[in-house]
Amino acid sequence: MSTAVTNxxxxxxxxxxxxxxxxxxxxxVKFRTLRSSVWLIAAAILGMIAIxxxxxxxxxxxxxxxxxxxxxxxxxxxxxxxxxYLMGALGVVFVSGEYGTGMIRSTLTAVPRRLPVVWAKAxxxxxxxxxxxxxxxxxxxxxxxxxxxxxxxxxxxxxxxALRVVIGTGVFLTLITLLGSALGWIIRxxxxxxxxxxGLVVLLPVLLSFFGTAGRSIAQYSPIYAGSSxxxxxxxxxxxxxxxxxxxxxxxxxxxxTLGIWRLxxxxx
Amino acid sequence: xxxxxxxxxxxGDKVAVDDVSFVVAxxxxxxxxxxxxxxxSTTMRLMVGLDAPTNGQxxxxxxxxxxxxxxxxxxxxxxxxxxxxxxxxxxxxxLAMAATAGxxxxxxxxxxxxxxxxxxxxxxxxxxxLGMGQRLGIANAMLADPxxxxxxxxxxxxxxxxxxxxRNLLKSIAAEGRTVFLSSHLMSEMAQTADHVIVLGQGxxxxxxxxxxFISGQSSAQVKVRSPQAxxxxxxxxxxxxxxxxxxxxxxxxxxLISDEIGTxxxxxxxxxxxxxxxxxSLEEAYMAITQDARDxxxxxxxxxxx
Numbered sequence: 001m002s003t004a005v006t007n008x009x010x011x012x013x014x015x016x017x018x019x020x021x022x023x024x025x026x027x028x029v030k031f032r033t034l035r036s037s038v039w040l041i042a043a044a045i046l047g048m049i050a051i052x053x054x055x056x057x058x059x060x061x062x063x064x065x066x067x068x069x070x071x072x073x074x075x076x077x078x079x080x081x082x083x084x085y086l087m088g089a090l091g092v093v094f095v096s097g098e099y100g101t102g103m104i105r106s107t108l109t110a111v112p113r114r115l116p117v118v119w120a121k122a123x124x125x126x127x128x129x130x131x132x133x134x135x136x137x138x139x140x141x142x143x144x145x146x147x148x149x150x151x152x153x154x155x156x157x158x159x160x161x162a163l164r165v166v167i168g169t170g171v172f173l174t175l176i177t178l179l180g181s182a183l184g185w186i187i188r189x190x191x192x193x194x195x196x197x198x199g200l201v202v203l204l205p206v207l208l209s210f211f212g213t214a215g216r217s218i219a220q221y222s223p224i225y226a227g228s229s230x231x232x233x234x235x236x237x238x239x240x241x242x243x244x245x246x247x248x249x250x251x252x253x254x255x256x257x258t259l260g261i262w263r264l265x266x267x268x269x
Numbered sequence: 270x271x272x273x274x275x276x277x278x279x280x281g282d283k284v285a286v287d288d289v290s291f292v293v294a295x296x297x298x299x300x301x302x303x304x305x306x307x308x309x310s311t312t313m314r315l316m317v318g319l320d321a322p323t324n325g326q327x328x329x330x331x332x333x334x335x336x337x338x339x340x341x342x343x344x345x346x347x348x349x350x351x352x353x354x355x356x357x358x359x360x361x362x363x364l365a366m367a368a369t370a371g372x373x374x375x376x377x378x379x380x381x382x383x384x385x386x387x388x389x390x391x392x393x394x395x396x397x398x399l400g401m402g403q404r405l406g407i408a409n410a411m412l413a414d415p416x417x418x419x420x421x422x423x424x425x426x427x428x429x430x431x432x433x434x435x436r437n438l439l440k441s442i443a444a445e446g447r448t449v450f451l452s453s454h455l456m457s458e459m460a461q462t463a464d465h466v467i468v469l470g471q472g473x474x475x476x477x478x479x480x481x482x483f484i485s486g487q488s489s490a491q492v493k494v495r496s497p498q499a500x501x502x503x504x505x506x507x508x509x510x511x512x513x514x515x516x517x518x519x520x521x522x523x524x525x526l527i528s529d530e531i532g533t534x535x536x537x538x539x540x541x542x543x544x545x546x547x548x549x550x551s552l553e554e555a556y557m558a559i560t561q562d563a564r565d566x567x568x569x570x571x572x573x574x575x576x
Contacts, residue, residue: 009414009445010376010413010414012342014372014373014376015339015341015342015370015371015372015413015414016339016370016371016372017338017339017370018338018339018340018369018370022368022369022370022371023369025368025369026365026366026368026369027365029361029364029365029368030354030357030365033357033358033361033364033365034354034356034357035356036356097354097356098354101351101353101354101355101356102350102351102352102353103352103353103354103362104352105319105348105350105352106352106353106362106366106409108318108319109317109318109319109334109340109341109344109346110340110341110366110369110370111340111369112317112318112334112335112337112340113335268314268319268320268321269319269320
């Protein structure tokens with residue numbers, strides 16, 4: 001702070017009005033400058049490919065002990081079980097990390113109308129998750145089929161429903177990421193939001209399955225079951241139909257995000 | 270200009286800010302004083318729209334903060350609580366903030382240089398000392414070179430160099446006709462920086478006046494005298510209606526007479542003086558007197574409730 005104080009003032013035209021685009025650029029800068037974002041995505045991609053190869057290896061010879069699910073086109077995409085947690089955490093932390101560190105105060109003084117921040121964060125997460133997870137899904141699928149083809153005929157992207165499950169896995173994980181970020185807006189506190197995410201995504205369907213047939217049919221509407229019915233080649237009853245499942249998961253994201261927006265706009269930061 | 274109009278904020282049962290009205294005028298540095306929990310930080314949060322007032326409103330240049338298209342240009346904010354993601358580098362933090370206003374990287378590097386963080390700009394904030402964090406906060410507030418500065422405890426953790434630097438910065442900004450509003454617990458520093466003070470106690474405005482009047486209104490100047498004939502001088506001064514306290518080794522503390530009068534009297538009676546000095550009243554004394562009243566009020570009112 002040794003420099004002289006008297007500088008000429010920054011010209012007014014070097015400061016632009018806040019708008020949605022600038023809010024998005026700011027969130028993109030924030031996203032790519034946190035190491036945790038990069039690590040979580042890298043782990044999700046590697047996990048998807050590694051689990052895909054593992055499933056492929058285990059199903060290289062078809063037999064009575066191989067479940068039809070694992071041998072289906074969607075079999076090698078089961079790395080999504082791992083990616084759910086990593087991408088969910090990515091979504092949570094991108095929001096709750098701001099509350100935990102106090103960064104949200106800087107963010108909201110720069111964007112005092114607040115709502116552009118929600119859209120900006122959601123857009124950044126959507127684009128990043130959609131690109132990386134769809135690529136990871138293709139990579140897992142193609143790597144697995146390459147391995148399987150040494151032993152037996154595998155699946156191709158051209159067969160009915162294959163492209164749906166491969167691209168669908170990317171879409172599914174994108175919605176899961178958004179669900180995590182929506183919980184971040186509602187709960188604000190990182191451990192609390194992560195625990196809630198686990199409760200909603202993992203525990204809820206398991207608990208429901210304890211309540212017999214009725215419970216299991218309700219469980220189909222939980223985020224994970226609904227979403228996975230979209231990305232399985234051979235969903236087992238009482239699974240929802242693929243497109244209904246996708247709509248139900250999207251509905252979850254919209255409802256939880258609406259609650260998050262309500263809290264952001266109505267309550268003190 | 271900042272205006273608080275009947276501003277109130279309640280958190281549950283706790284009243285943090287209680288019907289506060291004042292104007293922070295441009296062209297001068299206004300100090301915001303008050304004990305911990307008096308409501309200073311809450312008032313500042315209300316001004317920049319982080320918290321919504323329970324009643325009343327806070328206006329900056331006549332508008333609510335949320336209405337600004339260029340909030341960073343209108344108001345530079347430094348809040349006492351840290352407001353930076355510690356996993357990001359200082360420069361990346363400022364770049365993200367700058368992006369919301371289309372401010373270019375050259376300006377970001379300029380403010381980094383201005384606060385003396387160039388060497389650590391690419392280090393993550395996690396490893397910053399309190400003083401470095403504070404400098405980053407000041408860089409953040411100065412990013413768009415704003416019309417109004419709202420700074421909560423800006424000199425906390427700064428070294429003497431940094432304190433002097435920010436004092437000069439704030440004075441020069443105020444001299445340009447901009448508005449500077451800052452809180453601090455360091456009375457000696459506030460006395461050198463502020464032109465005007467607003468004192469808050471228990472969520473209410475206790476004083477809102479120029480700093481000179483605030484100080485002189487609360488305590489008067491005292492004269493310290495040292496003499497080998499202290500007892501004799503004390504007797505003489507008391508006959509002139511002065512209040513005299515006799516201390517150790519021939520020192521007197523005199524209220525009610527100025528140093529000229531005391532010197533003249535001593536000469537007239539042939540009394541030797543070793544030392545004759547006026548001790549000006551300080552901001553700290555004035556502040557303690559005012560906030561002591563507030564504490565007494567609280568103590569007495571709670572006593573009444575229990576009786």
